[in-house]
Amino acid sequence: MAEPTATFDDYLPEALQFRSPAPLVDIGANLTHDSFARDLDAVIQRAQAAHVTTMILTGTDREHAERAVALARRYSGLYATAGVHPHDASQWSRGLENAMRELHREPEVVAVGECGLDFNRNFSSPADQERAFEAQLGLAVESGLPLFIHERDAGPRMLEMLRTWRDDIRQAVVHCFTGSRDTLYGYLDLDLHIGLTGWLCDERRGHYLRELVRDIPLTRLMVETDCPYLLPRNLPAKLKGRRHEPALLPWIVREIAHWRDTEEQKLAAATTATARAFFRLTDNAGLNDNEEVT
Numbered sequence: 001m002a003e004p005t006a007t008f009d010d011y012l013p014e015a016l017q018f019r020s021p022a023p024l025v026d027i028g029a030n031l032t033h034d035s036f037a038r039d040l041d042a043v044i045q046r047a048q049a050a051h052v053t054t055m056i057l058t059g060t061d062r063e064h065a066e067r068a069v070a071l072a073r074r075y076s077g078l079y080a081t082a083g084v085h086p087h088d089a090s091q092w093s094r095g096l097e098n099a100m101r102e103l104h105r106e107p108e109v110v111a112v113g114e115c116g117l118d119f120n121r122n123f124s125s126p127a128d129q130e131r132a133f134e135a136q137l138g139l140a141v142e143s144g145l146p147l148f149i150h151e152r153d154a155g156p157r158m159l160e161m162l163r164t165w166r167d168d169i170r171q172a173v174v175h176c177f178t179g180s181r182d183t184l185y186g187y188l189d190l191d192l193h194i195g196l197t198g199w200l201c202d203e204r205r206g207h208y209l210r211e212l213v214r215d216i217p218l219t220r221l222m223v224e225t226d227c228p229y230l231l232p233r234n235l236p237a238k239l240k241g242r243r244h245e246p247a248l249l250p251w252i253v254r255e256i257a258h259w260r261d262t263e264e265q266k267l268a269a270a271t272t273a274t275a276r277a278f279f280r281l282t283d284n285a286g287l288n289d290n291e292e293v294t
């Protein structure tokens with residue numbers, strides 16, 4: 001098992017090297033993306049140096065979920081989810097369902113997903129998306145794992161489907177929340193968790209979210225990069241290649257803390273405690289690491 005040492009290397013400009021005042025869990029990192037294939041060790045080292053001690057690797061289809069599990073076995077502090085993204089929902093089949101069921105039995109897999117509805121791009125038809133999501137709701141009930149949900153421009157339908165299933169599902173997080181106030185309140189009424197990305201660091205697209213972040217109870221809030229996507233726009237220096245990575249999560253926490261009018265340390269510690277309980281994380285990453293916690 002590789003043990004990354006806590007040092008930044010040259011890839012991140014010094015102005016972007018920012019260590020969180022408390023350990024963080026990045027609940028949505030697509031580290032199986034091809035853009036990380038070349039320097040994954042360094043990426044994980046930089047995350048550790050930034051105090052991002054734990055990363056949940058998003059499994060968006062069978063291949064990526066299997067790769068996420070393999071990485072979680074290789075590095076401490078890494079876990080995996082296993083699901084089929086709504087973009088790929090048209091591939092859903094009995095065979096794929098069985099493969100997912102097997103993956104959900106692996107100890108490294110801590111959630112069913114990424115799954116859900118994306119009516120923004122409709123890469124798969126809405127009917128196929130609903131069919132694949134419904135099946136994965138069933139797998140969450142069967143496995144007792146929480147759900148890692150993707151929803152874009154599909155809030156009302158997502159709420160309808162979740163209302164039917166909610167009593168049987170242990171917990172669910174709507175990751176990278178970008179919806180309306182009504183949708184947010186709908187999710188909170190269902191006692192769901194909310195994942196926030198650097199979306200609200202974008203003054204053009206995330207403006208309305210800034211007013212909503214205060215409405216999310218601290219016990220329902222988790223943070224994520226969704227890297228390599230969604231590079232925050234509040235970074236104080238340019239990043240070559242514009243690839244987002246877990247080491248930049250503290251900048252997102254800083255932005256959320258600002259709009260919630262709270263301390264970064266408090267927000268970091270709370271989101272980490274929430275994530276550890278939600279995903280039932282078993283490692284000790286960050287637990288004895290409170291030298292800067294006051």
Ligand SMILES: [Zn+2]
Pocket residue numbers: 114149150151175176
């Ligand atoms: Zn997503």
